[in-house]
Amino acid sequence: MFALIDCNSMYASCEQIFRPDLRGKPVAVLSNNDGCIVSLNEEAKAAGIQKFAPYFQVADQCKMAGVNIFSSNYELYGDISNRVMCTIQDYCPETSVYSIDESFASFHGFSHGDMRETGLMIKKAIWRDTRMPVCVGIAPTKTLAKLANHIAKKHPRSAGVCFLRERDQTSAWLKRIDVSNVWGVGRQLTKQLRAININTAYDLSACDHRQLRRMFNVLLEATARELAGVPCLELHEAPPQHRSIMVSRAFSQKITSYTDLRAALSSYSQSACEKLRRLQGVVTDVMVSASSSPFDSKKHHASIHVRLSHPTSNTMTIATAVSNACGSLFRDGVQFARAGVMFPDVVHTKHIQTDLFSHGDKKGAENLMSTLDKLNAHNSRKITIASSGLNRIWQTRRKFKSPDYTTNIDELPMIRC
Amino acid sequence: MRNVGIFDGSILIVDRSREYRHNSIVIAAINGELTCKILDLRNQQLVPANNEMKPIPIPDDTDLVLEGTVIHVIQENVKGNL
Numbered sequence: 001m002f003a004l005i006d007c008n009s010m011y012a013s014c015e016q017i018f019r020p021d022l023r024g025k026p027v028a029v030l031s032n033n034d035g036c037i038v039s040l041n042e043e044a045k046a047a048g049i050q051k052f053a054p055y056f057q058v059a060d061q062c063k064m065a066g067v068n069i070f071s072s073n074y075e076l077y078g079d080i081s082n083r084v085m086c087t088i089q090d091y092c093p094e095t096s097v098y099s100i101d102e103s104f105a106s107f108h109g110f111s112h113g114d115m116r117e118t119g120l121m122i123k124k125a126i127w128r129d130t131r132m133p134v135c136v137g138i139a140p141t142k143t144l145a146k147l148a149n150h151i152a153k154k155h156p157r158s159a160g161v162c163f164l165r166e167r168d169q170t171s172a173w174l175k176r177i178d179v180s181n182v183w184g185v186g187r188q189l190t191k192q193l194r195a196i197n198i199n200t201a202y203d204l205s206a207c208d209h210r211q212l213r214r215m216f217n218v219l220l221e222a223t224a225r226e227l228a229g230v231p232c233l234e235l236h237e238a239p240p241q242h243r244s245i246m247v248s249r250a251f252s253q254k255i256t257s258y259t260d261l262r263a264a265l266s267s268y269s270q271s272a273c274e275k276l277r278r279l280q281g282v283v284t285d286v287m288v289s290a291s292s293s294p295f296d297s298k299k300h301h302a303s304i305h306v307r308l309s310h311p312t313s314n315t316m317t318i319a320t321a322v323s324n325a326c327g328s329l330f331r332d333g334v335q336f337a338r339a340g341v342m343f344p345d346v347v348h349t350k351h352i353q354t355d356l357f358s359h360g361d362k363k364g365a366e367n368l369m370s371t372l373d374k375l376n377a378h379n380s381r382k383i384t385i386a387s388s389g390l391n392r393i394w395q396t397r398r399k400f401k402s403p404d405y406t407t408n409i410d411e412l413p414m415i416r417c
Numbered sequence: 418m419r420n421v422g423i424f425d426g427s428i429l430i431v432d433r434s435r436e437y438r439h440n441s442i443v444i445a446a447i448n449g450e451l452t453c454k455i456l457d458l459r460n461q462q463l464v465p466a467n468n469e470m471k472p473i474p475i476p477d478d479t480d481l482v483l484e485g486t487v488i489h490v491i492q493e494n495v496k497g498n499l
Contacts, residue, residue: 020484021449129434131484412428415444415451417418417465 001107001138002235003119004145005088005126007081008133008153010101011039014080015070017131018405018413026067030055033397034071035250071398079406080130087129091122096236102149104142106235112165119161139164142233143226146183147173147201167229174202174227184223192216201227243279247272248289248340252397255336261290262326263389268341269319270384277373281346282311288322290329293337300334311352314361314369319385418442418453420466423490429453430489442487447473453487 007013011029016022026044028037036054047065049058055069062069081100088095092105110118119136126134135158137148144164151173152162164170180190182201196215198204205227213221222232247268255261265288276283289303304325312318322341329339376382403411421442423429431444439458444451447463454463454473462472463482475482 018451019449020446020451023446023449125434131433413451415429415453417423417453 001110001115001140002142002145002231003092003105003107003122004098004137004142004149005084005103005105005122005134006137006149006153007084007101008135009039009041010081010132011070011072011077012041012044013132014073014077015068015402016041017080019402022068026065027070028062028067029070029072030400031072033250033252034399038072069400071401073398073402073404075404075407076402080132083130084126084132084134087126088122091118091125094235104145104235107138115165116161116163119163120159123160134160136161137164138162139170140229141226141231142235142237143183143223144170144229147177147181147227150177150181170229171202171205174205175200177201179204182223182227184219189216189220243281243346244342244344245272245275245279245281245346246340246342247275248338248342250338251336254293256334258326258330260389261330261336261339262323263387264339265290265322265326265341266319266385267388268339269322270315270388272341272343273313273315273318273369274373274376276313276343276346277369279346280349281343282313282349282352283318283343283346284308284311285343285345286318286321286325287342287344288325288329288340289342290326290336290339292334296335296337298334300331300336302329302331304328310361311347312361313349314365315372315385316365317361319387323387418466421455422492423453423466423487424492426493426496428491428493429487430491431485432488433485435486435488437483437486444484444487445475445482446484447482451484456483 012027015027015029024043026047026049027041028044028049029039030036031038034055036052037049037058038051040049040051044067047067049062049065049067077100085095085097085103088103088105092107094106094108096104098104107115107118115138119138123134123136126132135149135152137145137150137152138161139145139148148162148164152158152160155162164173177200179185179193179198179201180187182204185193185204193199193204198207204224207224209221209224209228212224226232249268251264255264284307286306286308287303288306289301291301292299306321306325308317308321372383405411405413423442429444437443437456437458439456441456442453443456443463444453445463446452454465457464457472460472461477462474464472
């Protein structure tokens with residue numbers, strides 16, 4: 001048995017922990033540079049605010065509805081995430097953190113009668129220890145645990161914990177869930193599945209699994225089997241889906257100089273490479289783009305594809321390639337508003353295709369990168385490559401950031417006695 | 418809260434997971450504000466340590482207002498040295 005514990009609107013909930021005055025009130029969190037809304041609690045949704053809406057478009061609406069707005073405070077979210085994961089480990093020795101706001105836990109060996117009780121206990125303990133609301137999904141496979149969590153979130157009657165136990169009951173739920181909500185089924189796959197009349201999670205679980213392998217691949221076959229209750233993924237495995245990484249940001253102020261654009265792109269390459277290494281991935285293809293605001297009179301959008309000589313996750317190699325590409329993106333007189341670095345095809349280090357004629361990264365490059373990642377994980381002042389510049393006029397705007405309550409001694413919550 | 422050794426600028430170490438006891442020094446959320454009081458479970462109220470302020474009655478479900486137990490106090494001798 002597996003459980004998936006997932007925080008409810010994690011970022012918005014973090015902002016409420018040390019602000020009891022905000023509990024039960026609408027809260028929304030903005031993306032980097034205060035660009036658009038990335039997290040909303042139920043109260044903010046009820047006020048009609050939509051996820052991913054550009055902030056400037058909904059600012060007035062937020063004000064009218066009394067929605068409390070915050071810039072993202074990743075220091076806080078990361079620390080709270082750690083605390084949540086620690087509490088989960090108090091109850092389940094075997095866990096696998098899947099993302100900042102969710103973790104799988106093995107319920108292996110727990111008695112069936114107690115599953116729901118255990119789920120409720122964990123939920124309660126997390127609230128007690130951290131003031132983070134969570135939902136728990138419990139099922140015989142990880143894919144079903146994901147769906148159980150989805151059900152727990154959507155249906156108030158579950159009280160935040162859903163245990164998919166009996167096969168009949170599971171099937172009834174699967175029939176009500178759209179196939180696009182299944183773990184590992186992306187937008188593209190959803191379209192292809194609809195074309196062959198697979199519309200619900202149940203359709204996928206009930207079709208001929210071997211035929212799925214022939215028509216698609218083994219991964220989808222595994223997903224279908226997991227939906228049918230046959231475990232295919234171990235605790236630490238995720239469906240090894242096709243992944244891409246994108247770091248694209250709006251600048252806090254328009255950029256008109258080549259040097260600034262190159263520095264911004266260099267800095268985004270670093271973030272993208274950090275993500276890449278965290279996934280243990282490598283890439284050979286990089287897409288670099290830069291554009292003006294779509295509302296500008298002198299509209300400009302340029303993107304360029306760079307092919308590297310060998311698969312890598314080395315920041316130096318990739319940032320150099322990106323900087324070189326910057327020359328063909330830049331145009332005089334254009335007010336650049338946004339730029340991005342994207343890896344469309346991330347390959348796991350395990351599956352590297354080596355090239356007879358290329359030499360790969362310099363010796364020791366891998367050690368350098370892992371040392372860099374370790375240092376940056378524990379320090380708030382990051383070590384960066386020099387090409388990303390010192391004078392970052394384009395850098396993150398965080399106008400509504402909350403204090404670093406839990407990580408900075410000068411910003412501890414203040415209490416009146 | 419001078420009577421229990423908590424002064425202006427004291428740093429409190431708070432344990433959220435501890436069970437509440439009678440006379441625990443606790444952090445509570447009252448009217449949306451965090452505050453530090455002594456828990457009087459017998460009369461179901463929060464008592465301030467100095468006698469000038471009045472006790473505050475709390476609902477039966479203490480979890481609604483209690484945020485944690487103060488387990489240590491760090492006192493600052495020289496301002497801004499931590």
